[in-house]
Amino acid sequence: MLVQILAQGLSVGAVLALTALGLTIIYGVMGVVNLAHGEFVLLGAYGMVLLSGPLGPWLAILLTPLAVAAIGLALDRTLIRWLYHDPVKSMLGTFGLAIVIRQLVQIVEGPELRYVGLPISGAVPLGFGEQFAAWRVVLIGFAIVTTIAVALWLARSASGLKLRTTAADSEIAASLGMNVGRVNAVAFAVGTGLAGLAGALIAPLESVYPNMGVSYLVGAFLVVILAGLRNVRRALAWAAAVGLITAAIAVPFNDVLAQVVVWGVALLIVATRRQTLTVARV
């Protein structure tokens, strides 16, 4: 059971980490609280549904995040740019966007549940006589590799430096000659692309339907509430912690109890500490 909890917790945490990482980057760079983030997970999942048939699952997993990032890029240039650095406006605007995306998906693809076959079947023996769906191992692997890649890109590359400068102060960045508009667009594309990857990865494990986005949004926000909206490292640590705690309750008991307990504990943690969330930086 312990191994089961560890394995399931890490795979839940991996999805949380990918979504929360995207949220953190988007908020950190352009001050937009993206309530449509769950809908980009949804787009990723539907991308997998549509592409894995004709292209095969592996190519679909590579292409889906790119497609979602392209949609994100287009939306940033047309809509999100009007919502920069205004939390309240951005929340209302992106929730409107979320409703629009969800309803468009429902109109085009229908409200029924869709399924994606597991790209690799079989189970990995974990020792102690326990097994674990092989796809979850792939999912965790994908998440870790992507997270490291994004972290390295942020920390070491020239464009990552631009991103961090814009996150620190977009006006200074602009006065230094950076194309802040382009940096913002890249940040939104990367953030939504990460959500798309999360959607593509969980599609074979869960049923895919138009309203699935909300639960991922809420999960990512739980992480973000605990970690603060601007800290990548703490977001990843909390994602793993939340995943493990959720699994520790969900495996022996049930999902609903796990959700209630995790949220209760999170609110308690937040209630007992004082105003530490705004000082953290990317």
Add this chain to the structure above:
Amino acid sequence: MKTLHLPFSLARAQGHESPQTKAHPSAVALPLVLLAGLMPLIVSGFTLSLLALWLPLVILAISLDFLWGENHVISFGHGAFFAGGGYVAGLLLKGPQSNSTAANYAILGTSGSETHSAFQSLVHTLAAPQLAGVPILALILPPLLCGIVGALVGAVIFNIGSVEIYAPLVTLGVGVIAATVFLQLSALGGSNGLSSIPAFTREIASGSQRSIYYFNAAWLVLVYLGYAAFRRSRAGRRWRASGDDPIRLQALGVGVHRLRATGFAASTALAGLAGALYVGASGFMSTQTAGVLFSVQALIWVAVGGPGSLWAPLVGVLAIQFGQQELSERLQDSWQLLLGAVLILVVLVAPGGLTGLAASLARLARPRSRQPVEREPVQPEAIQSESIREPVEREPIQSEGAMP
């Protein structure tokens, strides 16, 4: 040193009414009472039953506007409080159910007849005190319980920095969790919801549509009067100040955290009352109402009405609900799509909502008001030099200005 970041206010961008110009309660009372009283003579019975259903929604919108328009706090979880109030009132109005089987009353997995009978006797006790044939606690318990939960949530929210960001996120989570829990509680009917709940007026007027309408209209007038009076009062000014500039108010010696948490609790209590009145009219409550989508719809009412304006809740609810009534049949899935688009449009183009637009139009129609809106276009470079040298001609202050 970065500039102090103040919470954004749609209301302030629109030009917040000063306390002196906020409508006096009596100015609200007369049109509201007349309108509410005469409505049954004007509209058909069907529209009247719809209005009976929508008036509690106006109260819900007022509870949100109280937070958003007056304190810059957005809640994505008020639907849960509305639904919670509705469930409590529904259970008490229905009273103990003798014919339902014990197996249906499993609470969070712990099934059995003991839970069932304990729950039934609790409902029986609570439904006992009656006034005019109505279990009086069905009107008292919903706001009370919602207020207590709201106080706990508020204590958390206002303990975090950047309230304007984290309050929506926390309430979003609370709403989603509440909806999940309601779905699991079979005492609340699970996914079927509670149905065939009798009206509050069942003994007085045998629960006719007209009596339900008058009952809810009376409550709405009461709440509206209270809200109008509050907005003009000292407490109302303090409440607004705690949202406009919490740091300065704290420096002035006001316990801002406690004040705002109390205000949040009051808002959730009002949402609970609205839920109770709603089930009295609809006879039905399900977990859909607790969900995020309904909470957001409530925010859309306020956004369309114009947060911070007294009439916004009424205007917003009636505009959207009439629209939904007329269009949702024809558009089906596209109705939600339209609602999302409307939200985006309001946020981008008309942050003052319908009341804000009306106010701008009224200002345009009165060019001889104190602050002229239309001016001669001035060249950008001319602004600084000219406006400093020549004093701008001001019109004499009108008597309606009521200067102290």
